[in-house]
Amino acid sequence: MNKFLVTGGAGYVGGVVAQRLLAAGHRVTVLDNLSTGFREGVPEGAEFIEGDIRDAAKWLDHSYGAVLHFAAFSQVGESVTHPEKYWENNVGGTMALLSAMRAARVRTLVFSSTAATYGEPARTPVAETDPTAPTNPYGATKLAVDHMIGGEAAAHGLAAVSLRYFNVAGAAGRQGERHDPESHLIPLVLDVALGRRASVAVYGDDYPTPDGTCVRDYIHVADLAEAHLLALDAARPGEHLICNLGNGSGFSVREVIDTVRRVTGRPVPETAAPRRAGDPAVLVASAAVARDRLGWAPRRPALAAIVSDAWEFAQGRFA
DSSP states (O other): OOOEEETTTHHHHHHHHHHHHHTTTTTEEEEEOOSSGGGSSTTTTOOOEOOGGGGGGGGGOOOOOEEEOOOOOOOOHHHOOOOOHHIIIIIHHHHHHHHHHHHHHEEEEEEEEGGGGGGGGSSSBBOOOOSSOOOSSHHHHHHHHHHHHHHHHHHHEEEEEEEEEEEOOBBBBBBBOSSSOOOOHHHHHHHHTSSSSSSSSEEOOOOOOOOOOEOOOOOEHHHHHHHHHHHHOOTTTTEEEEEESSSSSEHHHHHHHHHHHHHHSSOEEEEEEETTTOOSEEBOOOOOHHIIIIOOOOOOOHHHHHHHHHHHHHHHOOO
């Protein structure tokens, strides 16, 4: 049994990972300022500290075996209008966390990174060796943190793994997507099925894809959580390992909408909208590194399974 600090563990992905760590018999402390997380999202059995990652030195000591870091702002649009908020929290907060870890002699880190570090990739599936060229401050801050972690590993022997997520979806237990504002496709379409929105906008139907709509790689949040536990075992002192996490295949916007119709049995009206600037036609991950280095593969790759779990969560939330 180990003791882990989960920053941002009251949020969507962090909460599911904390849940999974507890189920594996570990002790978990969740550190979250609840700016985007929810107190009820902290899994039962975890110690909870309401606080900011900039103050991690107040609580972090050598009794912790590792830190799993999810405490970041992640709204792309907001990062464009308020970039200072993202640089201060995502980069400044992580710098303070790394300093606290160094002082406490906690030498293992698993970091929640993102496919937004790649920007608009020239090819698909996207590999970790492909160029990084983020197109918004959110992606830029996550890439800056990846560089920061790499330097920490080289200079101070940190054992670190960055996991670059593509599109996380689904639900596990009490944890599902509930962003404010919501910008992710599956919960938006489910809102239409629930009658909370009149229709779902389809941004462009003339892309060079089988049905003309954008194709994205969706991964079940429970599969994502499993990768974090495997990353703890794979972390090596002095190495910063970067792994993409995705199914390795994609689903189009129209496939997502049609799957929601089948799973819910409800109508989902669509509204045609112009293409959005910067939306690549296809964005799919190569997860070969995660498979080879972590021994990871998604167990719930079917879109219907992902949507079904998300639908169950959404119904319970708005019942």
